[in-house]
Amino acid sequence: MARERTPAELEELLGAFALDAVDAEEAEQIERYLETHPEARDEVAQYRETASMLAFAGADAPSGLWHSIVASLEEEPPRLVLPVADPTGDLPPLRMPGIPVRPDVVGPEVAPEEDRPSAAPVVPIDAMRSRRSVGMRVMTGLAAAALVVVALLGVQVDRQGRQVDELTSALDRSAIESAAALAARTPGVRTAEMTSQIGGRTARILLLPDGSGFVTESNLERLPAGRTYQLWALVGDEDDPTAISAGVLGNSPSTVPFRFSGSAFGFAITDEARPGVVSSSQAPVVVGTF
């Protein structure tokens, strides 16, 4: 059984610990010690900062390595291709209810992969934020950077993360609203008015020539926690559309940016039980074409 070290012995090991130069059993004891000794934690952080200065700056990291990193990221852009018949004939064609599809599409008529529009990146927005909240420590760090803005707004910001988070959200919202207003006045912007068949739900799509766009003027009802709206670009033949995910919108979208660089004739929004679904069986809440 491992010998329990005294605080003095553990303190003496902090330098070696910061350089990963202790064995696993010692590291475990030190980590436990650090949990209750903030001064020791600071000391280790300072040693690591110092050691990092010794690390060879190196040349640029290999670009191929970046491609490997991107390829293995957890959040792949969701992609939905409708209607596509299962080439094996075992599965029925996927359908998005409410979007007209040609019933006679079968395997041989499906466009080859290389002819299909590429999937658009998912825009990380509200639903993602709620699902993956960056810790308050990071938000506290952000407070320093936002100091000037905070002073201008006359807002008393302390180091409580909740207030910082609210401020950040407000700044984000304000910037997004401004960007959407600017986009609406930009020459070449395409506008699609989205409507629902029932319920009077509406939203507007603004799509700029460079592929950046906004969902705006939305009166979509707030969804229960855990559910989210998802935006789909409709491409290809209007009678035989292909739907490609263009982003997750959160459960209460007002104005939300997205990016879609393909050639879309319209957009649809669905209500999903989880963010970033790859395929949808939901009827669109609203649909609109340019």
Place this chain on the structure above:
Amino acid sequence: MRIEDLREASDAKLVVAIGRYSQEALAEAYRRHGGAAFGLAQRLVGDRSMAEEVVQEVFLRLWNDPDKFDPDRGTLRSYLLAQTHGRSVDLIRSESSRRRREEREARLNAESGYDLEREVIDMAVGDQIRSALATLADGEREAIELAYFGGHTYREVAAMLGQPEGTIKSRIRSGLTRLRAALVETGVVGSGA
């Protein structure tokens, strides 16, 4: 956040953006620190493909768990390099890479051995770091070199240098303290954590 804004963003803002699944923010973090991480990993594991694996894992960790980074406890660079160092050390201490490591050490010993000055020679703040290194006693510097760049435990360092373990522990700690004080004095690192 626009790409141009990301170029100017602080570490904390970058990590917030990464927390919101911004691949552009992760790309910016990689642009800033990927080279240093790769250089350190390659120096430690002595193998390009293994170094790439380490760096890939480190950046994936940042993507998956951005809140592990605490800006109050240091820079993003030091966080990523600490992760890189830890993962590299895990690798070179594993049984499967023991033989590779021995071969690499034999090769290094046949060449010039560890040379901290050579490690920092291309850094923008290389002069200040070299000056800081000069404040270390030889024994301190040697112990830090073997532990940090060699990936050895202090016990292994003690055995290699024929010194008591307690002496090596003390030298690493006092050397890092002295080095930090010198770097703070020259303004290379801040006086906080």
